Amino acid sequence: MRSICVFCGSNPGNDAVYAAGARAMGAEIAKRGLTLVYGGGAVGLMGIVANAALDAGGEVHGVIPKALREKEIGHIGLTRLEVVDTMHTRKARMAELSDGFIAMPGGIGTFEELFEIWTWGQLGIHAKPLALLNVAGFYDPLAVFLDRTTEEGFLKPNHRAMVMTDTEPATLLDRMQAYVPAATYKWIEKEQA
Numbered sequence: 093m094r095s096i097c098v099f100c101g102s103n104p105g106n107d108a109v110y111a112a113g114a115r116a117m118g119a120e121i122a123k124r125g126l127t128l129v130y131g132g133g134a135v136g137l138m139g140i141v142a143n144a145a146l147d148a149g150g151e152v153h154g155v156i157p158k159a160l161r162e163k164e165i166g167h168i169g170l171t172r173l174e175v176v177d178t179m180h181t182r183k184a185r186m187a188e189l190s191d192g193f194i195a196m197p198g199g200i201g202t203f204e205e206l207f208e209i210w211t212w213g214q215l216g217i218h219a220k221p222l223a224l225l226n227v228a229g230f231y232d233p234l235a236v237f238l239d240r241t242t243e244e245g246f247l248k249p250n251h252r253a254m255v256m257t258d259t260e261p262a263t264l265l266d267r268m269q270a271y272v273p274a275a276t277y278k279w280i281e282k283e284q285a
């Protein structure tokens with residue numbers, strides 16, 4: 093694994109615990125010599141994770157759409173800031189550049205990015221590890237809902253298991269680096285059944 097994409101809030105959240113989590117995540121990525129790929133903004137947890145990786149001597153590659161460059165304040169200190177035309181290009185580019193994906197606390201933009209990359213994994217478009225950094229139990233209610241989705245037959249247990257969850261950046265990255273994808277994709281399985 094050479095690069096990790098982090099999806100996270102363009103807001104910092106109301107509790108300082110989220111910023112602390114973002115700092116720890118960015119520092120741990122840099123410490124392992126991994127490149128951080130993210131949305132390129134200087135605001136919220138996005139800016140915090142990027143600064144932590146840069147401060148720890150890491151490389152950071154941001155991907156920001158033209159239209160958001162002012163709103164999310166394109167980070168000027170990055171190793172590379174790539175400006176793209178659309179939100180869709182941004183996500184596709186982040187996916188292409190990254191060997192694994194982590195969602196930290198954030199809002200609907202973060203959720204959208206997590207769910208899109210997860211559905212691509214479910215369809216077998218990629219076989220890269222996905223994870224949630226569950227800072228201060230932020231993702232506990234989502235885990236409950238996802239378990240219910242599985243129990244109700246809308247999500248297969250093996251697809252539910254594709255998303256690893258941990259509270260510690262180091263443990264999370266250890267698990268991602270050891271990840272071996274299970275080749276059980278949604279439609280392939282159905283066709284074989």
Ligand code: AMP
Nearest residue numbers: 100101102103131179198199200201202
């Ligand atoms: P949020 O979690 O809502 O603070 O947003 C986090 C990041 O997701 C920000 O960089 C947003 O610009 C980005 N984002 C929001 N919606 C989308 C989308 N539909 N496609 C790509 N990125 C998005």
